[in-house]
Amino acid sequence: MIKRIFDWLKQPLGLIAVGIAVLALFSLAAYGIYTTQQPPEQPIQFPHQTHVAFGIQCLYCHPGAAKGPAAGIPSQAKCWGCHNQIAKTQTSLLLAPLKDAVTSGTPIEWVPVAQVPDFVQFNHRAHIAAGKNCEDCHGDMSKVTIAQNPQVFNMGWCLNCHVETAGQDHEKLVKLSDCGTCHY
Amino acid sequence: MSEQFSRRDFLKLAGVGAATTAILTGCGPASRYVKREPYMQMPEYNYNGQSTYYATTCRECAAGCGLVVRTSQGRAIKTEGNANHPLNLGKTCARGQATLQGLYNPDRVTNPMKRASRGADSTQAMDWEAAIQAVADALKNNKPEEIAFLMGMAPDHLFDLVTDLAKATGMNAPVRFGALGMFDARATLSKAAENLFGQASLPFFDVGGAQVVFSFGANFLETWLSPVSYTRGFAGLREAQTKQRGKFVQFESRMSMTGGKADEWLPLRPGTEALVALAIGRLAAEILGGSMPRVFASVDPKDAATKSGIKLETLEHLAEMFASSNGALAIPGGAALGQSNGLAVAEAVLALNALSGNFGKPGGVYLSALAPNQTEYNRPASAREMQALVQNMFDGKIKVLFVHGVNPLFELPASLEFGGASKYVSQIISFASFPDETAREADFIFPDHHGLESWGYQRVATGSAQPVLSGAQPVVSPYYNTRATADVLIAAAQLAGGSFAAALPFKDEVEFLQSKIASLMSEADGSISGPDIATFMAYFQQHGGYWKLTDGRGAPSAEDMLNRTIAAEEAEFAGEGEFFFVPFVSPTLAEAGANKPWLQELADPTTTVMWNTWVEMNSETAHELGIENDDMVKIVSEAGELEAPVYVYPAIRPDTIAMPFGQGHTAFGRYAEGRGVNPADLLGSHFNEAGDLAFAGMKVKVTKTGEKKLLSRLESVMGVYGIGLGEEK
Numbered sequence: 001m002i003k004r005i006f007d008w009l010k011q012p013l014g015l016i017a018v019g020i021a022v023l024a025l026f027s028l029a030a031y032g033i034y035t036t037q038q039p040p041e042q043p044i045q046f047p048h049q050t051h052v053a054f055g056i057q058c059l060y061c062h063p064g065a066a067k068g069p070a071a072g073i074p075s076q077a078k079c080w081g082c083h084n085q086i087a088k089t090q091t092s093l094l095l096a097p098l099k100d101a102v103t104s105g106t107p108i109e110w111v112p113v114a115q116v117p118d119f120v121q122f123n124h125r126a127h128i129a130a131g132k133n134c135e136d137c138h139g140d141m142s143k144v145t146i147a148q149n150p151q152v153f154n155m156g157w158c159l160n161c162h163v164e165t166a167g168q169d170h171e172k173l174v175k176l177s178d179c180g181t182c183h184y
Numbered sequence: 185m186s187e188q189f190s191r192r193d194f195l196k197l198a199g200v201g202a203a204t205t206a207i208l209t210g211c212g213p214a215s216r217y218v219k220r221e222p223y224m225q226m227p228e229y230n231y232n233g234q235s236t237y238y239a240t241t242c243r244e245c246a247a248g249c250g251l252v253v254r255t256s257q258g259r260a261i262k263t264e265g266n267a268n269h270p271l272n273l274g275k276t277c278a279r280g281q282a283t284l285q286g287l288y289n290p291d292r293v294t295n296p297m298k299r300a301s302r303g304a305d306s307t308q309a310m311d312w313e314a315a316i317q318a319v320a321d322a323l324k325n326n327k328p329e330e331i332a333f334l335m336g337m338a339p340d341h342l343f344d345l346v347t348d349l350a351k352a353t354g355m356n357a358p359v360r361f362g363a364l365g366m367f368d369a370r371a372t373l374s375k376a377a378e379n380l381f382g383q384a385s386l387p388f389f390d391v392g393g394a395q396v397v398f399s400f401g402a403n404f405l406e407t408w409l410s411p412v413s414y415t416r417g418f419a420g421l422r423e424a425q426t427k428q429r430g431k432f433v434q435f436e437s438r439m440s441m442t443g444g445k446a447d448e449w450l451p452l453r454p455g456t457e458a459l460v461a462l463a464i465g466r467l468a469a470e471i472l473g474g475s476m477p478r479v480f481a482s483v484d485p486k487d488a489a490t491k492s493g494i495k496l497e498t499l500e501h502l503a504e505m506f507a508s509s510n511g512a513l514a515i516p517g518g519a520a521l522g523q524s525n526g527l528a529v530a531e532a533v534l535a536l537n538a539l540s541g542n543f544g545k546p547g548g549v550y551l552s553a554l555a556p557n558q559t560e561y562n563r564p565a566s567a568r569e570m571q572a573l574v575q576n577m578f579d580g581k582i583k584v585l586f587v588h589g590v591n592p593l594f595e596l597p598a599s600l601e602f603g604g605a606s607k608y609v610s611q612i613i614s615f616a617s618f619p620d621e622t623a624r625e626a627d628f629i630f631p632d633h634h635g636l637e638s639w640g641y642q643r644v645a646t647g648s649a650q651p652v653l654s655g656a657q658p659v660v661s662p663y664y665n666t667r668a669t670a671d672v673l674i675a676a677a678q679l680a681g682g683s684f685a686a687a688l689p690f691k692d693e694v695e696f697l698q699s700k701i702a703s704l705m706s707e708a709d710g711s712i713s714g715p716d717i718a719t720f721m722a723y724f725q726q727h728g729g730y731w732k733l734t735d736g737r738g739a740p741s742a743e744d745m746l747n748r749t750i751a752a753e754e755a756e757f758a759g760e761g762e763f764f765f766v767p768f769v770s771p772t773l774a775e776a777g778a779n780k781p782w783l784q785e786l787a788d789p790t791t792t793v794m795w796n797t798w799v800e801m802n803s804e805t806a807h808e809l810g811i812e813n814d815d816m817v818k819i820v821s822e823a824g825e826l827e828a829p830v831y832v833y834p835a836i837r838p839d840t841i842a843m844p845f846g847q848g849h850t851a852f853g854r855y856a857e858g859r860g861v862n863p864a865d866l867l868g869s870h871f872n873e874a875g876d877l878a879f880a881g882m883k884v885k886v887t888k889t890g891e892k893k894l895l896s897r898l899e900s901v902m903g904v905y906g907i908g909l910g911e912e913k
């Protein structure tokens with residue numbers, strides 16, 4: 001039975017059909033990749049640039065970056081610490097979801113923007129300790145509302161920086177390019 | 185595979201399909217679309233992305249194993265054993281692992297509620313103020329002696345609270361019951377200890393230190409008493425690096441998972457355990473020489489061999505093994521005690537230990553250590569004591585019944601008629617976390633927190649050399665609008681006023697706990713100590729409890745034990761029929777695991793059946809009766825009848841059938857409901873001398889119904905038995 005299918009595929013019409021199928025698959029896959037690269041919908045259109053413009057440090061809201069693996073999304077208690085003293089919070093349409101969440105005691109469901117796959121053990125702390133700044137990877141937050149990724153967080157990109165950082169120090173290079181550094 | 189479509193073709197097509205799927209799904213990081221709920225208010229000691237670990241106590245059974253629960257962002261995500269806990273030393277059983285599925289169970293009772301009428305589905309949500317008022321009214325508007333509490337075997341702190349309340353107000357003392365206690369035959373063990381050692385206690389059998397272990401029905405690797413601790417002991421028995429590998433012999437009519445691990449498995453005729461134990465004792469005493477102990481003198485080994493179906497040579501060989509070992513241990517338990525002569529079995533088997541002279545010695549029998557704040561062993565109610573409670577309910581002596589931590593409508597045999605008696609009780613208030621059978625027949629449900637959301641403590645009744653008070657603390661905030669039953673009772677007692685308020689002068693549950701453990705603060709030999717109660721409580725939470733650093737086990741006095749006489753009669757069996765009926769607790773589900781899919785999916789260790797109830801029947805018997813795997817049979821006992829599919833099992837006596845207990849729920853949530861049958865429906869109200877139910881003392885009739893119901897099981901019928909396997913054409 002399968003032989004008959006292959007025979008049919010080998011004639012010109014069959015080859016065209018195979019071509020169309022391959023093209024369709026390829027387009028679907030390309031579309032799939034495209035959709036995953038779009039910034040997802042957030043519950044609040046959070047303006048990073050406004051907060052940076054007020055002079056708030058990244059680590060004020062994301063202190064985990066200096067302490068552990070995840071930078072963390074701030075708790076709404078932290079948001080409210082400032083916002084309950086800001087008159088605009090009571091009236092602003094943009095801030096209504098925050099007000100609702102705090103008064104009703106429901107958590108806000110944020111969509112993380114910068115993510116690496118589960119098989120990568122990324123730790124912020126080591127990077128901050130090595131003197132990296134947040135914007136080196138996450139871009140200039142004074143220019144964006146919702147965070148955007150200035151680059152794809154893939155392994156080549158990670159390794160480029162690791163190799164550059166190691167420079168001529170061979171021992172460091174071994175450590176920084178070892179598989180087990182990130183995949184364990 | 186058919187002629188048109190060969191196996192090779194199938195593999196080719198499957199390959200193409202798999203490649204396509206990989207291309208379509210593998211390209212983009214689909215995991216990008218996740219949502220994260222950050223803390224609304226993050227505790228200061230938490231770091232984002234780092235787990236926080238809390239020590240607490242497992243509440244899936246009453247053994248009291250210590251847990252360390254990993255939490256992330258306020259969610260419990262993994263339970264493991266507490267490595268420092270003397271009982272389980274970092275280990276858990278499957279049920280301990282699955283406790284998370286109780287916490288996250290979609291069928292939890294999320295609000296206090298009033299039921300329109302008993303058994304009805306429609307309920308009316310209440311607020312907690314009204315709920316507490318309802319409890320206060322129930323306490324206040326009835327005479328104290330008309331109020332009864334029925335509680336599970338865990339947690340102990342709530343039992344203590346209700347006991348205090350009962351003592352101060354004249355209420356009935358709380359009755360504790362659990363199906364595990366019934367199938368363990370705890371009352372029988374305790375009674376035997378009282379008769380022989382002069383002290384009611386749960387004996388502790390040091391399997392780990394023994395050289396030869398004879399177990400008469402004790403399923404100690406499954407659910408018996410403290411399975412994690414006994415499993416560790418068993419590992420010690422088998423360890424062969426530093427000593428000789430210990431031997432293990434199991435006597436039972438149906439091979440349990442424990443029996444499956446034995447070097448020798450002896451399917452004796454049910455009811456002849458006492459005879460066999462005494463016969464082995466007699467033969468061993470003859471080998472050892474000296475005068476024949478009186479306890480063994482009257483038994484005739486030949487007669488025992490005939491009656492039990494074990495050959496005399498085998499008995500002689502076992503006696504030789506027992507006598508020649510310098511560390512022989514005999515354990516009575518499970519179905520061997522759940523018979524009309526269960527007490528005699530327990531005494532006969534303990535007498536074997538007297539012969540071995542192992543009392544209070546490593547590898548021998550001890551009296552279990554009492555927990556640090558305990559003065560005597562509190563045994564859960566036997567089935568006969570439950571019958572007395574049911575009778576009081578029938579007689580209208582009980583107007584209000586509070587139920588916590590137990591599901592009598594499922595766990596008690598139907599023949600005890602708890603359901604019928606509950607109609608004579610004007611108000612039933614359940615504190616169940618899950619909508620179980622009893623909660624369905626209750627007027628109110630005031631849900632307690634799940635164990636992982638709860639404060640408390642549990643006394644380790646047996647299994648540890650050290651006295652242990654295992655501590656529990658919430659590892660997560662309660663997810664639903666539930667409230668700790670201790671808090672509800674404290675608040676209701678305050679509202680009720682009078683002696684009720686005076687009995688529980690506490691702000692909340694935590695203050696009550698502190699009052700109970702405060703005396704341990706400065707005791708010598710404690711694992712922790714503290715200058716004040718706040719510090720001590722913090723250590724208590726951090727370490728998962730308090731234990732003594734010294735061995736607290738007692739040595740039983742063995743005087744005169746060999747000079748007694750034990751009636752070596754066979755057990756009597758109730759009902760008519762050709763088969764002995766042996767119900768056993770499902771090693772994976774036990775009495776309350778059926779609502780957790782992990783446990784349902786976990787294959788039964790001996791049969792690999794999942795998600796259902798089966799009837800084990802010997803292959804030869806099944807062949808004679810024309811029964812095959814998955815054929816439905818009807819089982820009729822004097823108390824009731826059931827239908828279930830057969831699992832043809834070579835490791836069971838031809839005259840015996842067996843059924844697991846744990847399924848057959850008519851309520852208890854979507855995973856448990858309408859699945860399998862409950863063998864407790866077949867059990868009649870017959871008791872042994874100690875008051876335990878003679879659950880293994882029934883005879884039943886079996887008839888084939890002609891229907892088939894396929895059991896899902898891990899072992900494939902095709903792969904194991906070669907059924908349906910053909911050559912490829």
